[in-house]
Each structure stands twice: as structure tokens, then as C-alpha cells.
Amino acid sequence: MSDSTLSNSTLFGSFWKLVAEQGWQRFSLHALADGAGLSLADLRDRVPHKAALPCLFAKAVDRAVLRDTPATATATATGTARDRIFDVLMRRIDVLQPHRAGIIRLGRDMRTDPVLALMMAPQLAASMAWMLEAARIDAGGIAGALRVKGLCGVWIATLRGWEQDEGADLGATMAALDRALDKAERVARTLHLDGGDTTPPPPPVADVG
Numbered sequence: 001m002s003d004s005t006l007s008n009s010t011l012f013g014s015f016w017k018l019v020a021e022q023g024w025q026r027f028s029l030h031a032l033a034d035g036a037g038l039s040l041a042d043l044r045d046r047v048p049h050k051a052a053l054p055c056l057f058a059k060a061v062d063r064a065v066l067r068d069t070p071a072t073a074t075a076t077a078t079g080t081a082r083d084r085i086f087d088v089l090m091r092r093i094d095v096l097q098p099h100r101a102g103i104i105r106l107g108r109d110m111r112t113d114p115v116l117a118l119m120m121a122p123q124l125a126a127s128m129a130w131m132l133e134a135a136r137i138d139a140g141g142i143a144g145a146l147r148v149k150g151l152c153g154v155w156i157a158t159l160r161g162w163e164q165d166e167g168a169d170l171g172a173t174m175a176a177l178d179r180a181l182d183k184a185e186r187v188a189r190t191l192h193l194d195g196g197d198t199t200p201p202p203p204p205v206a207d208v209g
Contacts, residue, residue, distance in 0.1 A: 011036045011046065012057050016102030024109040024116065051116060054106065055123040058209065062130050064095045069134040082181055084135035085151070089158055089177055092131065093170065096162075096209050103209055104163050128152050150187070154180040159209060 014035030018027040029050055033043040047053055068091055079087075096103055110117050128151040129139040138144050154177070161176020 008046075008060060011038070011043075012060065012099065015053055015057070016099035018102075019109075020101035020105050024106050024113065051119050054116075054120055058120075058123050058127050061092060061095050061209065062127050065092050066130060066134055081135065081137055082185065085131070085137070085154075086174075086177060086181065088131050088135045089155060090170070090174065092155075092209070093158070093162055093173055100162075107159060107163065107209075124152055124155075125149075128155060131155075150184050154184050155209075157183075 014032055018031055029043060030040060033040050125148055129148045132139040132147055132151060139148055157180035158177040162173040165172035
């Protein structure tokens with residue numbers, strides 16, 4: 001693990017601890033610098049502004065999921081598209097799990113902070129495009145854009161399930177993801193956008209992770 005990775009791990013750990021304890025509006029950058037063992041000048045080099053932190057974390061989560069994605073060609077990808085999406089999104093949940101309390105607190109705070117939600121929306125779409133690629137599903141073009149919107153909806157529904165899930169086995173989260181994929185498949189078939197094997201439901205409202 002590189003020094004940069006270690007530093008980011010400490011930074012994100014401190015960030016989510018502060019959010020869990022104080023909420024999004026109350027935590028400060030100087031408290032984050034203290035918790036992460038950084039000077040404010042060093043923190044400024046890493047974080048352009050407070051609202052960038054959830055986006056930087058989402059990109060780090062993308063990288064973690066993509067690192068665990070086998071480098072195989074589309075033709076050799078195993079399982080159905082639904083199976084692959086299910087696997088990718090549950091791997092994403094696994095990456096979020098150590099920071100669960102802070103992420104859930106931020107998600108709740110975001111519901112009353114439309115500015116933060118709007119700022120997060122482009123990153124959510126970008127992350128879901130990469131998750132489609134990780135599942136060996138094309139995220140390009142008009143059809144790809146619809147798939148991205150659909151997967152955003154699936155992911156938000158999964159996060160809502162995860163928020164209520166106190167079980168170690170994440171059974172309720174998996175059930176929420178399963179239901180969201182069922183709905184996505186029905187919409188995809190209705191709009192003739194499934195191509196026999198993919199997933200896109202209605203446009204999303206931004207959420208974290």
C-alpha cells in the first residue's frame with residue numbers, strides 16, 4: 001500500500017468519524033486536519049473545499065471496486081448482466097461498510113441539503129457508469145446514459161436498504177438490491193432498452209457513496 005493510499009485512508013476515516021459524530025453541517029476542516037494528523041496547508045493540497053470530500057471518497061470507492069474487477073474481456077465475462085451488477089454493487093457496499101455510520105448520517109443530512117445533493121449528482125452518475133463497465137455492460141451512448149440513470153436508481157434503493165440493515169450478513173441490503181434490480185428489469189423491458197440482458201429504471205435523486 002502506498003503512502004498516498006495510507007494517507008487517504010486516514011483522511012477518510014477521520015472524515016466519516018466526524019460526520020457520524022457531528023453531522024455534515026457542523027464538522028470543520030480544522031477538526032478534520034487534526035483528526036487526520038495533517039496541517040491545514042497539507043489538507044488544502046488534498047481537498048479543495050469541504051464539499052469535495054464526498055466526491056473524493058466516491059472516486060476512491062470506484063477505484064477499490066475496479067481494482068477487484070477481473071481484467072477479462074466482455075466475451076469471457078461470466079453470469080448474466082444482472083448477476084454481474086449484483087456482484088459489483090455488493091462489492092461497493094463492502095467497501096463502504098467500515099464507514100457505515102458516517103455515510104448513513106451524511107445521506108440523511110443530504111436529504112435536507114439540496115445544494116450538497118446537486119453537487120454529488122454528477123459524481124454519482126460517473127461512479128455508476130464505472131460500475132456498469134466493471135459489470136461488462138456498455139455505459140456509452142444514449143442507451144448507456146439510460147443505463148447509468150437506471151443504475152443510479154438501483155444504487156439509491158440499495159443504500160436505503162443498507163441504512164436499515166443491522167445484520168452482519170447484509171441480507172436486508174441484498175434483498176433491497178434484488179428488488180431494485182427486478183424493478184429495473186421491468187422498466188428496461190417496457191422501454192425495449194434491455195437488449196436482452198441489461199438494466200435501466202427512472203432517473204435518480206443524488207445520494208452518497
